[in-house]
Amino acid sequence: MEATGEQFDSDKPPIIGLKLKLNHEFPLLSKQIIKPKPSQIFELMPLSARYLKYYIGRKMNKKRPIMDFVNLISAQRMYGCPIGGIGGGTIGRGFKGEFCRFQLIPGIYEYITVPECQFIVNIQNEKNETIFQSVLSTYDKPKKSPVAWEWNVNPEDCEYTALYPRAWTTYDFSLYGVKLTCRQISPVIPHNYKDSSLPCAVFIFTAENLSKEHRNVSITFTWTEIRTGSNKKKVSDKLDLERYSEEHTSGVNLEQIIENTPCTFTIAKKKHENETIHDSYCLWNASKTSAYVWDCLKKHGKLSPDPSLTPPSTEIA
Template sequence: MPRGKSSSGGSLFYRRKHSWRRDELVSRSTLHLLDFDDGTPPEHAWRRKLSSHANRLKEFNVTFREAFKMMKLGLRLWSYVREEASQGRKAPIDPFTRESTKPSASQGVPLGGMGTGSISRGFRGEFKHWQITPGLCDMSPVMENQFSIFITREGGTKKYSSVLAPGQHDGLKKSSDDGISSWDWKLRGDRSTYHALFPRAWTVYDGEPDPELKLSCRQISPFIPHNYEESSLPVSVFVYTLVNTGKERAKVSLVMTWANSIGGLSHQSGGHVNEPFIGENGISGVLLHHKTANNNPPVTFAVAALENQNVDVTVLPIFGLSGESSVTAKEMWGTMVQGGCFDRDNFNAGPSMPSSVGDTVCAAVSASTWVEPHGRCTVVFSLAWSSPEVKFKKGSTYHRRYTKFYGTSPRSAINLAQDALMKYKHWEEEIDKWQTPILRDERFPEWYKITLFNELYFLVAGGTVWIVL
């Protein structure tokens, strides 16, 4: 989504007078190949190549005369900021503190429904802008949170592996040799494009990293008008559409990795536990129980994938970023390169030992399938998070609205992930019914249609809290 946010909440975005057409950025042949199971992005959407870089948003300065006129207001605001800080709180408006991470027009469609505590995903594929705890927002990406792909052509003569995000990022330079810098960050992004039409987004990989594989990732969240149950759910679904244009069968394994973190340095606080689970209807994955700092309510993530007769799901419940870990990020990657899956016995591992202070623990869920020559296949993942309590800094505690339907147990994340994988097609039908009449209305210019839907992101990512009264 073409925007960034300032601390005052103003929308800061850049756009052309007309958005790029699909066939300007994606070849028509690829669009035709992906035209099943909604793998093709819509005609009206905000688009960017993954190789593009967003400009930093410029700050404005005031003149001496303007500063003099606002002196009384500034003193009152400065006094308020100091009072909040003395009680351990951060003022919502603080012009005196320079943010370490400046906003940029690099965001994307956020994850989850309304009032759930949000996570955003940038158009280059990074998960960032963490706002699960009210009043706290961390803009920095958690680079361990990625989708990756491993491809072996029949006979083993051709192999491809890459994280499905461009690798030019400062966060990789800080990683140890056993960490995520050891992964294959081969995606250039000049043949991959992002398409945003809230509450969905499409990323099309047009022959990256395998020239003979066309790939579309569709991100779906349940933001549906007049549906006040499912629109409150903290879930998102990622549907991968695969098309093999080659002459050989291809074994394709997609992996979703996730750190036990809620942004910033929260992964280092210790006491975090991962455990595998096998749910209903062929759905399995890993629970990541996160112990939050400062007595904030805990958060439990569920990363899951859907297994069927064509797709096999395996998990690695825990891996770390250093050589002190029992399984490192480097070893996890090597396992996938060699075999394209994890050991099925990992489902019997049970809960891990709580993490130590300073350590980062992650999990991986793999979904593998064979795609026949000129064949097509669909692989589906879901992400859910159970954060039932909302605790404000002045002491009041409430339950989020989704708990009215799923209860307050941390393990409700499993049910949320399962229902998302079972219901996402119905959600898309309802989203289409809502959006199609407006998108087809010739009275409205293209930029208006795109902006009308995409600016609704703020109802999810603007710090909204929806509680049970």
């Protein structure tokens, strides 16, 4: 793993903040039910009439209402520090490691957990043999998740800390000779509202070798399109993939349409010297070739292009 060049111990979570074990379960369940008091009904009638006019108008134009008080969604006690949130939207993460709430259109929230959007860790010994591989989430494995992928992290050995705009997750893999720390940082920049409002983040992983032997640790980040609307169907015909390479970074852009609005997701990484835009990523299809991603990492500890796929595909890793 590379040193980040920072002169302070930013890997260590702060003393204050939201601190939870990754097996934490909140004792209370909350439901978003609005029941006005009898004395308030008369006062709310003018407001209710204006809202119904707005709601029916949006429905007649086949648009989703920004404030939907007819189909309320109960808040779940699963969320952690969001990505973004200053003004240009958010991508929500659960404290157990899943990507689970998307607000990419102002006022419109998608409460969905996308199992294909994950971090995957691979640990190899000095013989380049994989001794541990897992999705870095302790959220219950969704039924529609890639079949070959494994959720092997012990939640009792992991801790989450959130102090917006940062979050830390520590993974104790001492059984395999490694302690792993993930730092999530959203760009809240003083006097720069434009960039600070973007729903983006930097993830920095630091691995500490606890054994007396050499360890190779690799992190893979996978992403797919976000299925929106009531049917949550795939929108493959609206997707476009584009590789890019700049002076210090390289990555892949995934373009899709969300609520008739163009949206671009980007995975970027630090570019090493003489690295090309074809290195360190591959295209895959979650319904057909997700096993290739898993098996490729388990065998080699890194990705290589899937020979069975040609662009465009619907997922990037």
